[in-house]
Amino acid sequence: MLDAGGAVLAANDAARALLPAGAPPEWLTGGDRATGAIGDRTFEAHAVRHEDESTTWWFVDDTDTRLAVDALRVERERAALLGDASNALLASLNLDRCMDVAARLAAEHLADAAVVIAPPNRRRYPVVVSRRGEAPVRDVLRFNPEEVPGLAEALQGFPPVPSRWIDPATAPAWLRPEGFGELGSIVVTPLPGLGVPAGALVLLRRTGEPSFSDEEEIFARLFAARAGTAMSAARMFAQQASITETLMRELLPPALHQVGGVEFAGRYRPAQDTERVGGDFYDVHPGAGGEEAESLAVLGDVCGKGLEAAVLTGKIRTTLQALLPMADDHERVLNRLNDVLVNPHNTRFATLVLASAARAGTEVKLRLTCAGHPAPLVVRVDGAVEPVATQGNLVGVMPAVAASTAAVTLAPGESCLLYTDGITEARGGPLGDEMFGEARLRRALAECAGMPADAIVEHVQMLAAQWIGQRPHDDMAVVAITAPRGRHLTAVGGHSRGRYTA
Structure with missing residues (x-):
């Protein structure tokens, strides 16, 4: 109890134990409430005013409450950091960028500098070093x-060594960022991956900064777990992308x-413009x-679309190679x-x-056999377009394939077009749902009389692309076989691209 001038009038046993000198703490000033520290504890002081202008102060020890509030704040900040780190790390499936982000975030929030080390490749370790800021x-x-x-x-995925066991003075020069100063403490923790270790994270603090606490080391492991998962996912994606490519x-x-002595040209467009392969193929x-x-x-044209169909085309092409x-x-x-x-x-x-082609003088002799496929079209020099009389049943359905083979001779400047039904069945046009059709294809080919093979397939694919616009379509492939007539210019040095670009 204090008088109006602040002198102590009375104190109970608890107050005398708390304030052995008998004087009130400096922070106990005017107002009805005050907070401050006495020794290593914190208190709230509440005032009761009396008519004689004396005041009784009641002290409440709130040390544990404040510690709990501070701990909760720290945990919330750490949880927010882990969430932000996960979003930043998983935003890219590029391993280099993942390592950059992990090193930068660790240096920003966990230490004065961070070093991210990936597993070695031929005894050489990819390393990213980041200093705060x-x-x-x-x-x-x-x-x-x-x-x-x-x-x-750590690089093998074993649990980390406690920071207090590591003498910073023994750290090699490569681990110290240039101009960093004297090392005060080091944390080394593994970066757990998806099945295999993703590397190691090394945190560095300068001399004069507080050493890493046990709680900070535990949090570093939580951060490392997220960074390692992201790096491992990025590495797996890169490996799968390489295999896919x-x-x-x-x-x-x-x-x-x-x-x-025979010109060949081809064009291919998959059903999905986001894919590179599909069910149509040529060789x-x-x-x-x-x-x-x-x-x-x-x-050829296999059933289905996309990668599943492409796998079957790969099997067919390999088998045909063996049957040559x-x-x-x-x-x-x-x-x-x-x-x-x-x-x-x-x-x-x-x-x-199938089309077997051989040069015979200035002409090209063809043998053509269809198996469930649209009949090839021959473009004569005068612009006439003739279907080839060959037919047969599908491959892969019946126990045996029955097919007829037709012989065709191409004079100089004449061509034979092989195409899949993705061309003739392409829907579009002014009304949006009309098929391109064989009649329209024949008219387009009549305009190609005397043109080189590369120009013919380019013209056909261009017309089909214009016809469908942005509408869905099937895989489309065309191959032109031409008997050369003298010399002419071709698109790229006489070589045909194997893919159509919209």
């Missing part, structure tokens, strides 16, 4: 992880050019035996392929047209 720096280093206590274990190259239609296999040898052109020694007998080739595709558990079929 500075941009991350990437490098690839060769070092012995045993130089840093706990680093070799490698496989895709084998599934894409090849670039066609002049083979054995040209040069014949063995010199300039006059027969080359085999194949155009019997290419002089189209029906035999189709039946051997049919044996591979017929399966009582899966209905997988395809339509095909």
Whole structure:
């Protein structure tokens, strides 16, 4: 109890124990409420005013409450950081950017500097170093992880070594950012991945800064778990993208050019513009035996669309490659392929047209065989367009394939067009739902009389693309076989692109 001048009038036993000197704390000033510290405890003081202008102050120890509030605030901040970190890390499936983000966030919120180390590639470690307030720096280093206590274990995914066990003075030079100053404390923690370790995170603090507490080390592990998951996902995505790209190259239609004195050109457009492969395909296999040898052109359309259909086209193309020694007998080739595709558990079929082409003087001799496929169209020099009289049943449905082969001769400047039904059945036009149709295709080909193969397929694909506009469509593929007439200019050095670009 204090008088009007602040002198102590009375104190109970608890007050005397709290204030051995008998004087009130400096922070106990006017007002009805005050807060402050006495020793290592914090208190709230509440005043009761009396008529004689004396005041009784009651002290309430709120140390534990404040500690709980502070702990809650810290946990909320950390939870928010982990959420923001997860969003930032998972926003990119690029491994380099993930490492940059992890190093920058760790330096910003957990330490004065952070080093993110990825698993080695041929004994060289990708490293990202970030100092607080500075941009991350990437490098690839060769070092012995045993130089840093706990680093070799962290890179293998083992639990971290406590920070107090690591002597900062023993840290190698490569671990110290340039101009960082003297190291005061180090934390080394693994970056857990998806099944395999994603690397290690090293946190650095300067001398003079508080050492890492147990709670901070635990939080560093939580942060590292999110960073490691994101890095692992980015690495898996990169590996899968690389594998997909490698496989895709084998599934894409090849670039066609002049083979054995015969011009070949092709164009392909998948049903989905976001995909690169689909159910239509073509190949040209040069014949063995010199300039006059027969080359085999194949155009096909398998059931389905997208990658699943592309896998089947890959199987068909590989099988046909193996059947090239019997290419002089189209029906035999189709039946051997049919044996591979017929399966009582899966209905997988395809339509095909085989075209064997050989130069004979100035002319080109063709043998054409269709198996459930639209008949090829021949474009004569005078603009006449003739269907080829060949037909047969689907490949992959019946126990055997029955097909007829037709012989065609192309004079110089004449062409034969192989196409899939994605061209003729393309819906669009002024009314939006009209099929392109064979009659329209024939009129387009009549305008191509005397044109080189590359110009013909480009013209057909362009007209089909204009017809459908932005509407859905099936896979579309065309191949032109032309008997050259003198010299002419072609699109790119006589070579045809294997893909149509809208």
